[in-house]
Amino acid sequence: MSFKVAIVGATGNVGREMLNILEERGFPVSEVVALASRRSQGTEVSFGDRTLKVRTLDQYDFSDTDICIMSAGGNVSKEWSPKIGKQGCVVIDNSSAFRYDQDVPLIVPEVNPDAISLFTRKNIIANPNCSTAQLVVALKPLHDFATIKRVVVATYQSVSGAGKEGMDELFTQTRAVFVADSVDVKKFTKRIAFNVIPHIDVFLDDGFTKEEWKMVAETKKMLDPKIKLTATCVRVPVFIGHSEAVNIEFEKPITADEAREILREAPGCQVIDKREDGGYITPLESAGEDATFISRIREDSTIDNGLSMWIVSDNLRKGAALNAVQIAELLVERGLIQPKKKAA
Numbered sequence: 001m002s003f004k005v006a007i008v009g010a011t012g013n014v015g016r017e018m019l020n021i022l023e024e025r026g027f028p029v030s031e032v033v034a035l036a037s038r039r040s041q042g043t044e045v046s047f048g049d050r051t052l053k054v055r056t057l058d059q060y061d062f063s064d065t066d067i068c069i070m071s072a073g074g075n076v077s078k079e080w081s082p083k084i085g086k087q088g089c090v091v092i093d094n095s096s097a098f099r100y101d102q103d104v105p106l107i108v109p110e111v112n113p114d115a116i117s118l119f120t121r122k123n124i125i126a127n128p129n130c131s132t133a134q135l136v137v138a139l140k141p142l143h144d145f146a147t148i149k150r151v152v153v154a155t156y157q158s159v160s161g162a163g164k165e166g167m168d169e170l171f172t173q174t175r176a177v178f179v180a181d182s183v184d185v186k187k188f189t190k191r192i193a194f195n196v197i198p199h200i201d202v203f204l205d206d207g208f209t210k211e212e213w214k215m216v217a218e219t220k221k222m223l224d225p226k227i228k229l230t231a232t233c234v235r236v237p238v239f240i241g242h243s244e245a246v247n248i249e250f251e252k253p254i255t256a257d258e259a260r261e262i263l264r265e266a267p268g269c270q271v272i273d274k275r276e277d278g279g280y281i282t283p284l285e286s287a288g289e290d291a292t293f294i295s296r297i298r299e300d301s302t303i304d305n306g307l308s309m310w311i312v313s314d315n316l317r318k319g320a321a322l323n324a325v326q327i328a329e330l331l332v333e334r335g336l337i338q339p340k341k342k343a344a
């Protein structure tokens with residue numbers, strides 16, 4: 001059994017990673033179609049040792065495509081995902097357009113796989129925000145053990161989270177600083193090279209940003225609506241890999257040793273936690289890896305049942321493309337999707 005899969009946004013950071021991961025994991029494809037905007041028509045992207053010619057989204061007919069992985073931003077998704085879903089093609093959407101829709105499941109396969117069955121309502125499944133995906137992978141097994149009451153998180157998010165333009169801006173600004181050229185600010189609100197910016201996405205009335213709000217809303221939707229969470233999201237001059245300093249308050253006692261043992265066994269998690277120089281993970285080392293890495297696990301004596309830790313993952317993989325491909329695998333494993341075209 002194999003499936004015709006379309007990738008919308010195939011020329012982007014996430015779309016390219018999507019093609020790599022579909023190939024690496026041997027997802028059963030009969031055909032892969034690379035789609036983007038008219039700007040990219042005819043350009044080429046790689047899928048394993050094959051080269052795919054990019055086609056335009058608005059001239060493509062989805063009626064014989066089984067799965068569409070959307071990775072072209074919220075506006076494109078709002079316009080196209082419902083139309084594609086109505087053609088009987090299951091959409092796995094990377095944008096925030098449908099994440100908070102109660103008729104659309106928001107899925108991290110290690111956390112809430114059973115919620116996927118809801119997808120038939122709109123034929124759309126949402127992929128979470130990159131910072132939330134890695135956070136809930138680590139929180140879920142700890143919540144099962146000791147019930148989380150409250151989470152305080154500060155993020156250190158790489159520029160690839162802002163798309164290929166974000167990566168280009170860090171590169172050109174860094175070069176400009178070294179050659180004493182003028183530094184242009186286009187994509188971010190302030191200079192990102194040799195700086196950090198405590199602002200991701202738009203400001204809301206309460207002073208939080210939309211990125212911070214997303215972490216709250218998505219953690220509640222996927223893990224437990226009773227969990228209280230407060231976030232400060234910060235952009236840092238790192239190309240790939242989001243990091244998070246996390247403080248967690250539990251209802252029941254849990255020691256650092258217990259947390260370490262639980263996380264060692266938990267799906268998608270890898271513990272790297274030696275209390276010595278270099279005995280922890282940094283975002284540079286997470287790039288290209290699938291795991292959510294957890295380091296610096298320690299008890300917080302300022303509250304009852306408190307732990308602090310450092311959580312790092314490749315935002316283009318677990319934060320986006322890998323999670324989307326895992327969702328596609330879940331559809332197949334559970335027999336929730338059948339290919340439209342039978343193999344000859």
Ligand SMILES: NC(=O)c1ccc[n+]([C@@H]2O[C@H](COP(=O)([O-])OP(=O)(O)OC[C@H]3O[C@@H](n4cnc5c(N)ncnc54)[C@H](OP(=O)(O)O)[C@@H]3O)[C@@H](O)[C@H]2O)c1
Pocket residue numbers: 008009010011012013014015035036037038039040041057070071072073074076094095096128129130160161162163164165315316319320
């Ligand atoms: N980067 C992350 O860590 C991350 C994590 C989670 C979710 N996401 C989400 O994933 C999506 C893509 O992010 P990205 O980082 O890959 O962005 P990106 O590098 O800027 O790529 C954007 C992609 O969308 C395509 N596109 C733009 N407008 C289009 C249109 N009108 N029709 C068809 N295709 C269009 C672009 O095609 P052209 O080349 O033709 O312009 C490009 O392929 C966003 O929704 C983002 O929020 C990203």
